[in-house]
Amino acid sequence: MSGVSRTGRRLSDYEQGKGGNTTTGPNDQVMDPSNRHSGLNSITDWFMGDYYDTSRRTGEDDNDFYRDNAEFMPGYNIDGMPSGAWAQDRATNHVGHNTGEENPWDRIRRGLVENESARIEADREAGGTGRLGFGDVYDAHVEEYADSGGGGNQFIDPGSFALAMYAAPALEALGIDSGAVTGASIDIFNNPEDSAFEGWAKRMGLGMLEMGAGAGMMGFGALTGNMGMMGAGAGVAGLGLGGMLWNTGTALFGEDGANFMSDMSTGALNMGGDILEGAGNLIGGAADAIGSLFSW
Numbered sequence: 410m411s412g413v414s415r416t417g418r419r420l421s422d423y424e425q426g427k428g429g430n431t432t433t434g435p436n437d438q439v440m441d442p443s444n445r446h447s448g449l450n451s452i453t454d455w456f457m458g459d460y461y462d463t464s465r466r467t468g469e470d471d472n473d474f475y476r477d478n479a480e481f482m483p484g485y486n487i488d489g490m491p492s493g494a495w496a497q498d499r500a501t502n503h504v505g506h507n508t509g510e511e512n513p514w515d516r517i518r519r520g521l522v523e524n525e526s527a528r529i530e531a532d533r534e535a536g537g538t539g540r541l542g543f544g545d546v547y548d549a550h551v552e553e554y555a556d557s558g559g560g561g562n563q564f565i566d567p568g569s570f571a572l573a574m575y576a577a578p579a580l581e582a583l584g585i586d587s588g589a590v591t592g593a594s595i596d597i598f599n600n601p602e603d604s605a606f607e608g609w610a611k612r613m614g615l616g617m618l619e620m621g622a623g624a625g626m627m628g629f630g631a632l633t634g635n636m637g638m639m640g641a642g643a644g645v646a647g648l649g650l651g652g653m654l655w656n657t658g659t660a661l662f663g664e665d666g667a668n669f670m671s672d673m674s675t676g677a678l679n680m681g682g683d684i685l686e687g688a689g690n691l692i693g694g695a696a697d698a699i700g701s702l703f704s705w
């Protein structure tokens with residue numbers, strides 16, 4: 410395969426199937442995570458423990474597509490690179506470890522490269538610059554999650570994705586590697602191996618936390634007369650509520666909606682069974698205790 414696309418775009422090593430970063434790309438030095446503080450990574454790795462591996466992929470598993478094609482990504486400027494390039498480079502190289510090839514994580518990582526490169530090519534052939542917008546990247550993720558062959562968990566809501574694309578990379582602007590914390594958030598809340606019900610339940614918890622934090626911020630702002638804090642709190646609470654509604658909609662009416670309903674009903678039945686079993690144990694224990702009082 411040639412190292413140049415049909416529109417003259419430089420193809421990354423990952424696109425060419427070479428595996429890893431075998432040749433030096435134009436943005437490798439600027440986006441090298443070793444140039445940034447990694448203390449947050451150590452804390453995140455410790456916190457995640459045995460649940461998820463949030464270390465960075467190296468060697469043949471390294472995906473250099475977003476470094477080599479940073480100029481085509483959306484976002485604001487961080488050291489000359491758009492925030493969307495930082496976010497996707499950190500995300501794709503910190504998620505879905507220890508699951509081998511041709512698993513949902515692997516299909517998504519490879520599918521996103523094909524999807525986004527095709528969008529870049531189409532725009533350039535139409536006379537554009539090839540620069541992708543937020544909607545292009547979001548839609549690409551939605552499509553690849555739907556085709557991942559995983560447990561049925563659909564891609565997360567646009568508001569949460571916007572935080573990953575615009576807020577998390579702000580750490581990079583401060584000289585902090587955002588890789589591990591970005592990877593951890595995706596592993597927990599955006600795991601394609603989760604069922605639709607499991608993903609929904611996690612995202613409901615996230616939404617409630619955001620609504621609670623927003624309410625606290627609004628309350629503090631009201632007490633101190635800080636209108637900015639009140640506005641920020643309303644935004645955080647709105648993000649949480651919007652995410653809950655969006656993710657409920659995709660779980661119910663997405664491609665795996667039937668399985669979601671089945672999982673939810675099974676979960677409700679299991680919970681009901683546990684409650685009845687617990688109640689029965691309490692009644693049985695009480696009966697035994699009363700019986701023992703009169704056994705003498």
